[in-house]
Amino acid sequence: MYNVTINGKDVQIAEGSTILDAARQAGVSIPTLCFLEHRAPLGACRVCVVEVEGARTLQAACATPVTDNMVVNTNSRRARQSRRTVIDLLLSEHEGNCQYCDRSVDCELKEIAHDLTIEAPEYEGERVPSVLDTSTPGLIRDSGKCIKCRRCVTVCNEVQQIGALFPQYRGYDTVVGPAFAMDLDSVACVQCGQCAAVCPVGAISEASHIEGVWRALDDPEKHVVVQTAPAVRAALGECFGYEPGTLVTGKMVSALREIGFHAVFDTNFTADLTIMEEGTELLMRLKAALTGKAEGYHGPSALPQFTSCSPGWIQFAEYFYPEMLPNLSTCKSPQQMFGALAKTYYAEQAGVDPEKMVVVSVMPCTAKKFEATRDEMNASGYRDVDYVLTTRELGRMIASAGIDFRSLPDDEMDAPMGLSSGAADIFANSGGVMEAALRTAWELVTGRELPTGNLHVEPVAGLAGIKEASLVIEDPLPDWSFLDGVELKVAVAHGLGNTAQLIKEIKSGQREYHFVEIMTCPGGCIGGGGQPRMTTDEVRRKRIAAIYREDEGKELRKSHLNPQISEIYERYLKAPLGERSHHLLHTKYVARQVV
Amino acid sequence: MVRQNNQCAEEVDQVKLAELDRFIDERKDVKGLLIPALQRAQELFGYLPDEVIRHISRRLDIPFSEVAGVVTFYSFFSTVPRGRRLIRVCLGTACYVRGGQEVLAALRHELGIEVGQTTEDRLFSLEIGRCFGACGLAPVVMVDDDVHQRVKPARVRELLASYREEENEEHETDLVTEGVAE
Numbered sequence: 001m002y003n004v005t006i007n008g009k010d011v012q013i014a015e016g017s018t019i020l021d022a023a024r025q026a027g028v029s030i031p032t033l034c035f036l037e038h039r040a041p042l043g044a045c046r047v048c049v050v051e052v053e054g055a056r057t058l059q060a061a062c063a064t065p066v067t068d069n070m071v072v073n074t075n076s077r078r079a080r081q082s083r084r085t086v087i088d089l090l091l092s093e094h095e096g097n098c099q100y101c102d103r104s105v106d107c108e109l110k111e112i113a114h115d116l117t118i119e120a121p122e123y124e125g126e127r128v129p130s131v132l133d134t135s136t137p138g139l140i141r142d143s144g145k146c147i148k149c150r151r152c153v154t155v156c157n158e159v160q161q162i163g164a165l166f167p168q169y170r171g172y173d174t175v176v177g178p179a180f181a182m183d184l185d186s187v188a189c190v191q192c193g194q195c196a197a198v199c200p201v202g203a204i205s206e207a208s209h210i211e212g213v214w215r216a217l218d219d220p221e222k223h224v225v226v227q228t229a230p231a232v233r234a235a236l237g238e239c240f241g242y243e244p245g246t247l248v249t250g251k252m253v254s255a256l257r258e259i260g261f262h263a264v265f266d267t268n269f270t271a272d273l274t275i276m277e278e279g280t281e282l283l284m285r286l287k288a289a290l291t292g293k294a295e296g297y298h299g300p301s302a303l304p305q306f307t308s309c310s311p312g313w314i315q316f317a318e319y320f321y322p323e324m325l326p327n328l329s330t331c332k333s334p335q336q337m338f339g340a341l342a343k344t345y346y347a348e349q350a351g352v353d354p355e356k357m358v359v360v361s362v363m364p365c366t367a368k369k370f371e372a373t374r375d376e377m378n379a380s381g382y383r384d385v386d387y388v389l390t391t392r393e394l395g396r397m398i399a400s401a402g403i404d405f406r407s408l409p410d411d412e413m414d415a416p417m418g419l420s421s422g423a424a425d426i427f428a429n430s431g432g433v434m435e436a437a438l439r440t441a442w443e444l445v446t447g448r449e450l451p452t453g454n455l456h457v458e459p460v461a462g463l464a465g466i467k468e469a470s471l472v473i474e475d476p477l478p479d480w481s482f483l484d485g486v487e488l489k490v491a492v493a494h495g496l497g498n499t500a501q502l503i504k505e506i507k508s509g510q511r512e513y514h515f516v517e518i519m520t521c522p523g524g525c526i527g528g529g530g531q532p533r534m535t536t537d538e539v540r541r542k543r544i545a546a547i548y549r550e551d552e553g554k555e556l557r558k559s560h561l562n563p564q565i566s567e568i569y570e571r572y573l574k575a576p577l578g579e580r581s582h583h584l585l586h587t588k589y590v591a592r593q594v595v
Numbered sequence: 596m597v598r599q600n601n602q603c604a605e606e607v608d609q610v611k612l613a614e615l616d617r618f619i620d621e622r623k624d625v626k627g628l629l630i631p632a633l634q635r636a637q638e639l640f641g642y643l644p645d646e647v648i649r650h651i652s653r654r655l656d657i658p659f660s661e662v663a664g665v666v667t668f669y670s671f672f673s674t675v676p677r678g679r680r681l682i683r684v685c686l687g688t689a690c691y692v693r694g695g696q697e698v699l700a701a702l703r704h705e706l707g708i709e710v711g712q713t714t715e716d717r718l719f720s721l722e723i724g725r726c727f728g729a730c731g732l733a734p735v736v737m738v739d740d741d742v743h744q745r746v747k748p749a750r751v752r753e754l755l756a757s758y759r760e761e762e763n764e765e766h767e768t769d770l771v772t773e774g775v776a777e
């Protein structure tokens with residue numbers, strides 16, 4: 001341990017830590033722009049400079065390791081001036097228009113400028129021209145607002161290992177973006193929105209659907225229904241000043257009613273349905289693999305089966321692992337299952353003309369905006385999902401409707417697609433889909449409850465990049481006797497870089513599994529590209545814990561026991577993987593060319 | 596939704612591409628092969644066609660955006676074909692000592708391009724040459740096969756003008772010919 005003095009406060013900190021780490025520990029805040037948690041510091045923006053006793057020049061706090069007995073002053077005149085100059089220069093190039101900017105409430109540049117009491121332009125610089133990139137369904141990029149901090153580059157290349165973004169050209173002409181500063185649709189981008197999640201300014205954001213949703217709500221002809229993804233309830237509160245990890249499910253339902261949706265449903269319902277379909281699919285694949293035939297099953301039999309609820313992962317596989325497409329579960333994501341059923345099953349029950357129905361989803365995700373536009377997502381005969389709002393967009397809609405969110409009472413979702421089990425809630429967390437599937441599959445096969453302790457599968461929970469578990473099946477029901485003694489092996493990865501690593505090990509034969517869960521975003525959907533900013537690991541942990549609380553607080557914790565699920569099979573779908581399911585709930589994938 | 600990126604790909608010389616592949620294969624384990632591969636490609640093709648950049652991205656398994664980032668960072672990479680006239684400035688010892696650098700600076704200024712680049716009208720490309728064996732008459736500038744001796748920076752504009760005129764004349768002749776043909 002080193003002893004470091006920061007602004008007169010002593011802290012003990014491990015060797016290898018940076019001045020920034022020490023400052024945070026000492027409760028001293030240093031502004032940063034290019035810095036990203038867990039990533040090698042770039043030291044590029046120089047906004048974090050501090051005075052180190054004995055050093056001639058100012059040091060970048062994010063990139064300078066502490067030494068024993070180091071004495072640091074973050075607040076010398078020279079450090080303040082230097083920081084100011086950095087921000088003055090950035091502002092002189094910045095094509096800013098805060099009053100119209102999506103980030104006006106949480107812009108890091110604006111906040112630092114404010115804190116440094118920058119009140120007038122110091123330099124007259126040439127402004128970076130504002131070129132809008134609206135080429136993709138999920139994201140909007142505005143080059144004029146980009147301050148070239150490269151956080152998006154780090155996330156896209158290192159965390160997600162996609163490499164869609166990179167600095168192009170040099171000097172003043174530098175543009176951070178796709179090859180040759182072309183639009184995002186000209187490179188392999190999976191629309192995960194992790195770039196938008198880390199951008200400190202308004203240079204990358206989701207393509208807004210807010211206006212479209214208001215228009216639908218204002219149209220007396222339209223019947224507008226809404227579904228909310230599990231991860232939204234653990235993060236929406238942050239838009240209204242709640243601590244990360246505050247569950248606001250009931251208030252969210254009230255707010256959606258006040259906004260004027262005709263029915264408030266739950267994507268959780270179709271998450272439970274996904275477990276029925278995907279769990280059955282897994283058992284069929286196992287049967288085909290272990291016994292050579294699975295009567296009545298016509299789907300692919302490749303193992304391991306990969307989950308298919310995360311649209312960024314789907315596109316990642318379509319681009320980079322086309323040979324693995326037969327391994328992807330044919331199940332649509334819960335969002336798309338919901339859309340297809342809303343305009344068929346629910347429309348029939350409610351006596352609503354599906355043509356006049358508008359399906360809105362609220363998602364923690366930007367890739368869901370892309371998913372809803374996929375050509376094949378029209379199983380109902382209409383566009384299954386019409387609009388996709390991010391958690392952030394819903395926050396803005398609630399505010400603009402003049403709703404005092406904090407004082408709302410709790411309300412409940414509507415039937416027949418509003419009830420869900422705790423297994424559906426945990427779809428929001430990395431490892432949650434796996435746990436939910438095991439809760440049901442285990443019970444279907446053995447007739448007994450999953451024996452892992454409070455129904456959790458600890459080894460696949462949490463923030464480790466790649467997680468695995470195995471369970472030996474003993475004494476199965478007669479139908480599943482071929483599984484007797486089989487060691488069921490599962491793995492979970494989140495973040496596409498971790499996913500690439502896991503797939504590499506699977507392909508090389510180093511690891512072998514029956515079932516693999518992939519989520520595109522670090523931490524799972526709770527860390528999605530559409531969640532309130534900034535999602536750090538601390539925030540991820542709090543949201544994850546909240547989701548497990550939601551699950552544990554429910555009587556109903558297994559998908560197959562959800563009475564609305566039994567009802568939809570009885571009245572409409574008949575059986576998992578049945579004729580109607582096949583048409584409405586399952587899908588196909590396409591190989592895509594990377595370059 | 597799926598945009599086929601290279602549907603309009605230019606026809607690329609397969610022999611040169613094979614040569615590039617050989618270059619890459621011979622250095623399989625070399626770290627930092629990107630820049631050498633791009634340089635070799637530019638030598639082979641005269642510039643870096645889009646399809647060749649994509650090919651390098653695929654072969655080296657480096658994202659297209661990163662490869663493009665490197666191509667656009669260094670001025671000696673060009674993504675446009677060579678100009679109709681290749682200007683080579685000798686920077687051999689004799690030419691260097693007798694003001695070759697200044698001549699080069701004047702050309703860069705006059706043409707508005709860097710070494711390795713091509714003017715937007717695709718008339719001129721600018722490169723540095725090795726000794727042309729005319730050291731007694733340094734500094735030497737070659738435009739295609741024409742040798743210009745004892746070039747002075749102040750005369751560079753004149754020198755370029757003569758080629759521009761020539762080009763215009765050819766162009767006009769073309770138009771006239773077309774007119775006649777119609």
Ligand code: SF4
Pocket residue numbers: 094095096097098099101102103104105107108109110145201202203
């Ligand atoms: S990015 Fe920040 S500083 Fe720039 S216009 Fe938006 S809110 Fe203002």
Ligand code: SF4
Pocket residue numbers: 139155156160162163164165188189190191192193194195196
């Ligand atoms: S959305 Fe994801 S893949 Fe696309 S540029 Fe952003 S980080 Fe990269």
Ligand code: SF4
Pocket residue numbers: 145146147148149150151152153176195198199200201203204
């Ligand atoms: S787009 Fe945002 S994250 Fe990326 S370099 Fe620009 S300001 Fe930074």
Ligand code: FES
Pocket residue numbers: 031032033034035042043044045046047048049060061062063
């Ligand atoms: S945050 Fe330290 S240099 Fe950018």
